[in-house]
Amino acid sequence: MPASSVTVRMYDVGFGDAFLITVTQDDQAWRMLVDCGVHSQGKARPLLDVVRAIVSDLTEAAAPGTPPTLDVVVATHHHADHITGFAYDDWDKVHVGEVWVSFVEDDSDDDAKTLKNGLARAAKSLNTLIGRAPAALNDETRTLALGLAHTLALNSLGNEDAMDRLLGRNNKHFLNVPKIRYLPDKFARPNVIRTSLPEVNVHVLGPSRDPDQLKRMNPPTSARWLAMQQALDAEPASESAGDQTPAKPIFDEIYTVTPDEVSHDIGIELVSTLATLNLPTLVDDTSELLAAASILERSVNNTSIFFVLDVDGTRLVFVGDSQQGAWDHILQDPAARALVSEPAFYKIGHHGSHNATPRDYVTNAIGNHGTYAMLPYGKVEQWGDIPNETLLTALTGLNTHIVRADTPVADARVHVGPGNLWSEITFPAI
Known part of the structure; x- marks a missing residue:
């Protein structure tokens, strides 16, 4: 069995998400982009600069004479701070194998x-x-x-231009026409997705399709x-004499x-x-x-695709912006709870919001063995309580290494790009 390694690169968009994941086995590579967006009031830099950096990184990684390629693009949910980057036409030149979106976007699903x-x-x-x-x-x-x-x-409300590209509508597209997956599937088996690499699988755990959860x-x-x-x-409408000019x-x-x-x-x-x-x-x-x-x-956040990438036993947990209700669906299921427990990597949910990483997960599941956690964050003045310092302190107390997009610090495993454009972690084969 060829040895695998996995690298997670977090781009500093500000208050938003953009993660490029690369799994390598010998001379083969599999790449996934999870989200690309930023909140209008929390930009660290022009989002177009980040999009072009991602495309440039993919171009550099491509074999000579081949286009920049992503095996999978995941749009966890339709909030603008997760998908707006896909509105830019630079994606026209990128070949994409599959696009994964929440089942909520499926117009054929009642x-x-x-x-x-x-x-x-x-x-x-x-x-x-x-x-x-x-x-x-x-x-x-x-x-x-x-x-x-x-x-x-x-x-x-999200961003229709971005969603049009993701779903191939209204003349918005990638270089090719990728396969679209609406996740999770109604049936269990398709929610364990095998990649092109041996022993590299994705377990899609959310959002819940339970009718009671949908009602909430x-x-x-x-x-x-x-x-x-x-x-x-x-x-x-007012008919007073002083109301001659309609209000704008x-x-x-x-x-x-x-x-x-x-x-x-x-x-x-x-x-x-x-x-x-x-x-x-x-x-x-x-x-x-x-x-x-x-x-x-919160309702839109809880439609986020929640998944675990398993690379030869190294588990990486990506939760989108899932909040308490969506987490309950995961943590109350023994098999799902086992998958998210003691991960090598955790993408801190909802930019470190207090209601996006349950106390039960921190205290009883994430473990105390040196998990690396990435925090996609940029300051938004109105949200002074994000990121939640109590949460960050609790994670740190459990020997979790937190890598913040706004203030990344390099170490033996964390590399930081020029101008803090990105920070990345590489996990070697077990």
Whole structure:
């Protein structure tokens, strides 16, 4: 059996993810790119620079006369900070074997359509409502809260140009037409994916397809902030003499929904409650808007592809932005829990957020044997509690080596690229 090694290169995009994984066996190599995106308010550098660096690295690795090649591209979920980089046309020159996306993106899957449409409607409705909250504009605290709510909701809409390339739609494409996998499959066997290299397999563990879990990810149509949207859309336009100039919308038209759409989505039972709503109070309820945006953010995060790459027994855990609910699905299953326990590598979920790496995992599963953990992070002013210092301290206390994208430190195993553009870890064959 040829000896294998695996290298994980984390590109410093800022508040976003871009990981290039290379597995080598003698003169053979298998490459996977996991995500490529950045949050609009947390860029470390122009994202196009990172995309071109990735393509350049792939070109350098390719055999003479052959195009830059990726065996697999994984888009863990459709948040902008994970996929926006795929909108750039530089990917036209890259040959891709397979594209893996969450089953939520499968338009032929009834469960997926219901969940995806619910998330998209919720994001659009929430953005519209935030844009109609003028009462908050004279209060700095409320303005900041509304801004953060808008940022979360907008991120939840994802990026259609990027998703078009990943799925080969609307004249967006890679050099070739890759195979598309919607993961996890409904059946267990296809969720253990064998690569072109012996003893190198990928175990896809999430997101959950359990109906009860799906219900938890789909924003309920009875949510109070959706009722607020319904009520606002039903209000008659002002006819006062002083209202000669229509108010300019705060957000683009694509983020608005019509009253008919909202009525259809919410249901007639809320229409009857319209007269009881205190609109000035509801519109000014910025805490509820922020809470709604956070719920929506978590819902999309929990559609992340969660997988373990097993290279001859060396296990690397990639969780996307999976949060508590998605983790419960993994940790409560004995076989899945065993796969994520005592890994050689852990991609710290959701940029080190407090609710993305469960206490149970840190305390009882990750182990105390020198795991390397990478933290894709760039500062976003509104999120001063990310990364969560309690989490990082707990990991460090268990002898976990944390490699931060924003402040990488080289050591015997960690290499750092010029200008801190990337940092990488290589795990030799066992």
